[in-house]
Amino acid sequence: MPSETVDKLTADVVLNGAHPMGGPSFVTQLASVDAEAQLRRDNTILRRELAMMRLRAAAQEKLLARWESERSEAAALQRDLLPHTLPTSDSAHFDVLFVPTDSVSGDLYHVVRLDDEHLAVWVIDATGHGMAAGTLVACVQRSLCRMAGGDTNVSAMDPSAVLTQLNREILAIDLTDCQFVAATYAVYHERTGLLRWSRGGGCHPVMMRSDGQSKSLMAQGPLVGMTDRADFGVGEVQLVPGETVLFYSDGLETAVAPGAGHTAGEHSVATWLEGHSAISQTSTIKRINKQVRLSRSDERADDVAVVALHVPATTTRADQMASSTKSQLLAV
DSSP: OOHHHHHHHHHHHHHHOOOTTSSOOHHHHHHHHHHHHHHHHHHHHHHHHHHHHHHHHHHHHHHHHHHHHHHHHHHHHHHHHSOSSOOOOSSOEEEEEEEOSSSSOSEEEEEEEOSSSEEEEEEEEESSOHHHHHHHHHHHHHHHHHHHTTOSSSOTTOHHHHHHHHHHHHHHHOOSSSOOEEEEEEEEETTTOEEEEEEEBOOOOEEEOTTSOEEEOOOOOOOBTSOTTOOOOEEEEEOOTTOEEEEEOTHHHHHHSTTOOTTTTTTHHHHHHTTOOOSOHHHHHHHHHHHHHHGGGSTTOOOEEEEEEEOOSSOOHHHHHHHTSOOOOOOO
16 A cells, blocks of 8 residues: 555544544544543442432431430420329319420420418410420429429519529520520419419410409519519409419410410400300310310411419319319310
8 A cells, every 4th residue: 555545544543533444433432431431430429429418318317316306305304394283272273275386395384382371373485486495494394393392592472583583593594595484473372362473574364254354464574584684573463253364375365366466465365255254264274275276277376375273153072073183185
């Protein structure tokens, strides 16, 4: 073959990728090799990323299982902190409603006998929701139980002193999340019918008369844990047979007046209860329970805790037996 022909073929192979025998060109073969190598590299990267995703998923599942376990423990602790029985009394009957929106609630309540003639009632509601709120109200519940049990130098008979001490304790904790608690603490004197209460940012109690009239019982005080200069006023009212006082968290305001702000809702419960006779606190609680459950579809639905203190018009043996067992309605 003439040398000129060889040189031309060589040039075609180098410059144009032409194969002298009509097969795949050198450049085509080289490109195919590069593509296969890139595919292998991409496949290796994808396998590594998939392995990392599986590791992250396993770690997240482990964290979720741990979180669920801690949440279950917190819910069990809260249940243990609720009263298993309510005090019995000829001059005061109690009924309660407790409807948390989740397994761990930011609301709690209690009714405690202080001595032969005095009973303490409180409702607490932590700002926020979830584990932080549930943990805070659990701490507050324990603290209030200690004071009611006489384990501190604070007189459980003095509502203002109790909230003042509670305020100091919450400030001392110096929480970074869920820092405040709305609380109402009251003391009822069975022999005289005198009710004294203090309110730390909580809802105003509502007094229902036997003629169906309702009114909010006012007392001033900031959220507990907000400031070291908090001043918790004390309200007093003389209860007579046939009257009922409701202590409750703000979830009830949302239930009876959806869409109302906190200020607009301050008296919404008293307004909603107008015309509802207080002869039976059980019927009142049933009515409230029905309204709360109807409001559960509202995305703003909140935990609800209600304690009804009823001064019976007459005392029967059936009343005494009914008051010896706590009536507690639960819903999640």
